[in-house]
Amino acid sequence: MSSISSLTSSSSSSSSSSSTQSIYNGHIFGLASGLDVDSIVSGLTTDVQGEIDKADQQKQTLQWKQTDYQAVVTALNTFNSTYLALSGSSSLTANNALQTYTASSDNAAVTAVAQQGASGTASSITVYQNAAVASISSSTASQTVAGLASAAPTSASSLSALENDGFTLTVDGTSETIKLTAAQVSGITDTSSLISALQSNINSAFGWSSDTSATNSAKVVLSQDSTSGEVVFSAGTYTGGSGSVAYGTSFTVSGISSTDSSGNPTSDTSGLYALLGTSSSQSNWLNRNLTVAQVLAQNENVTLDSSAKYNVTINGQTVALNGSDSIFTALSKINSANTGATLSYSSTTGAITASATSPGGAHNFSLGTGAALSSTPSSGDDISTAFLEALGFSGSQASGQSTSALASQNDSSGKPLATAGQDAVFSIDGGTTRMTRSSNSFTLDNVNYTINGSVSGSSPQTANISFTQDTSTAVKNIQNFVTAYNTLLSTITTYTNTKPDSDYQPLTDAQKADMSDTQISDWNAKASAGVLFNDDTLNDLENELRDMVNQSVTTSDGTTISLADLGIRESTDDTGTDDTTPGQLVFDNGSTDTLVSMLQSHPQEVQDLFTMQSSTPYVINDTQTVKSGNVTENRQTYRKNAEGLAYRLQDIVSDFTQTGSTPGVQGKLVSLLGDSGDGDQLNSIYDQITDVNNQITDLNQKMTDKKNALYAKFSTLESFMAQMNSQSGILSSLSGSSSGS
Secondary structure, X not given: OHHHHHHHHHHHHHHOOHHHOEEEOOEEEOOOOOOOHHHHHHXXXXXXXXXHHHHHHHHXXXXXXXHHHHHHHHHHHHHHHHHHOOOOOOOOOOOOOOOOEEEEEOOOOEEEEEOOOOOOOOEEEEEEEOOEOOEEEOOOOEOOEEOOOOOOOOOHHHHHOOOOOEEEEXXXXXXXXXXXXXXXXXXXXXXXXXHHHHHHHHHHHHOEOOOOOHHHHEOEEEEEOOOOOOEEEEEOEEEEOOEEEEOOOOEEEEEEEOEOOOOOEOOOOOOHHHHHOOOOOEEOEOOOOOEHHHHHHHHHOOOOXXXXXXXXXXXXXXXEEEOOOEHHHHHHHHHOOOOOEEEEEOOOOOOEEEEEOOOOHHHOOEEOOOOOOOOOOOOOOEOHHHHHHHOOOOOOOOOOOEHHHHOOOEOOOOOEOOEOXXXXXXXXXXXXXXXXXXXXEEEEOOEEEEEOOOOOOOOOEEEEEEEEEOOHHHHHHHHHHHHHHHHHHHHHHHHHHOOOOOOOOOOOHHHHHOOOHHHHHHHHHHHHOOOOOOOHHHHHHHHHHHHHHOOOEEOOOXXXXXXXXXXXXXXXXXXXXXXXXXXXXXXXXXXXXXXHHHHHHOHHHHHHHHHOOOOOOOOOOOXXXXXXXXXXXXXXHHHHHOOOHHHHHHHHHHHHHOOOXXXXXXXXXXXXXXXXXXXXXXXXXXXXXXXXXXXXXXXXXXXXXXXXXXXXXXXXXXXXXXXXXXHHHXXXXXXXXXXXX
């Protein structure tokens, strides 16, 4: 009995210690048995945990490989987009990348810029006509500012109320207060005399032209509307030797108020306030926040239904506008309709200009139809004439005539109603053949010409173009290319040459639990290094790149040239260089002298070395063959032989990085990386990681099943031990009772 008692005592003592108690799936273990069940189960499942840790480490290694492969893909694509692609910021294939000449013109009417491949031969260009964009400009898209009353006050009391009344008039940014003096008020007997008095004050404040009458030449003119009788403000005109023209004046009337004889505001609204309008500002320039219906009612006396749709014709095409559309919205709808013309508003001049969307004589256009419009058009009607005239275009400009026809017609000031679209016309080297281009900027024989300003046939402009040899741009771009190539190669060889350290394996979760974040980061940096050591795919990439830069190119004139001819070699060559970085490109003796000499003596051959192109299309994994003479070869080999180094490099980059939805069109590295949509690529890293994840899932389930089984057994043991402890306690109690009796 002592052994049971001893066991009970031991159990009791153990159960009081929290170190031997554990909870699993809601059950408490160790209370009865005193056993550290968690430690026992952990020891009994080390085999499965070892399998899980191994799978986790395998997954981590694959993820590191995935990251490193992706870094190489990014490096290749960056190298391609920067130094090889036509649009690259430092591309050798760009027009001016290997430029060896600087062009200059002796006439400011023509600018010349030498492009890659320019011969450097002096030439001349005679321009007979510049290209022009067809356009129609409105007069200032303005409106009058109307008052309220139809006639001036005539009673003594109402006349006296005008004294010291004033308003603020802002003309082209300058503001002045316009007031009537007592002497002026005494001479007012009707609307006409009121207008004369106010006009005199406006003229005194803002001035007028001296070569015509004060009223007609004032910047702002007051008049009485013959229909409504209202006093209205409008922009003045100037009558001079060239006819009557609008000032284009911008003005705002605001702050109309009543004041007493001391100039203090009063509540009296019988004076100018009642006559001219409210205190809110009113401007004569087009308010683009107003709706189409409002502008046509105000400027053209045309009434539209704000809820209806109407048509406007631009270049023969109709654009639907709502009566409720603001002028902003209306212009936006027109400009989005692809009519061949756009309308833009100038906040500087207040005018609207319609312009062709493309330059040249083939792109003249028209506005409107010229059709008459009733004062109350119906929904769906064409309101072009009224709409365009409300924007400041004349009836002729809105008549549907082409800009080419309007260009020969003048307004009252003698100014053409439009600018016709026209092509540039020129000849080269004094030739009799006249050439045309739709733009003022064009390229001939690798020289870009720009015609500046207006040139007409009556005054043709001849420019002599000379060339100065300049190799600095080409040298700089080739040096940058060499540096970038070396950086790319170094990125690749760093991965393939770094040996893994067997002392540093991916950490398990248990190991990470005993380490700080810094320690984990430092460990991972060492453990991840070398995962691509001696990698076959990267070795192939390195070999292809190094083989390519050692190849020669047959130029357009049949000359064979290579980088070595430019004084550029691999560091493994016997050039006296320090061979610490095999495969890196170096300049002979660290000098660009040979390169400069070749650019000066054989500029076209140097350009061909990099920029020769093949007409054979690039096709990845191409199996087709072509016959060249008596030789049958792979089509991509044939393509490569016709290419310069820049395009051969592009093909190599594509061989490794091209993307696609099917394995057959993917580059080698992209195929190796894999993705969720790449089909059956059982050797891709994506698929390998997927397989390992499935293994980990299965192993975790295996661990769960094994733990459940073990804890079930210990649960049975706990129940048995609890029962034994209970029986032991009863026996001990009985034994004590017996001894007492």
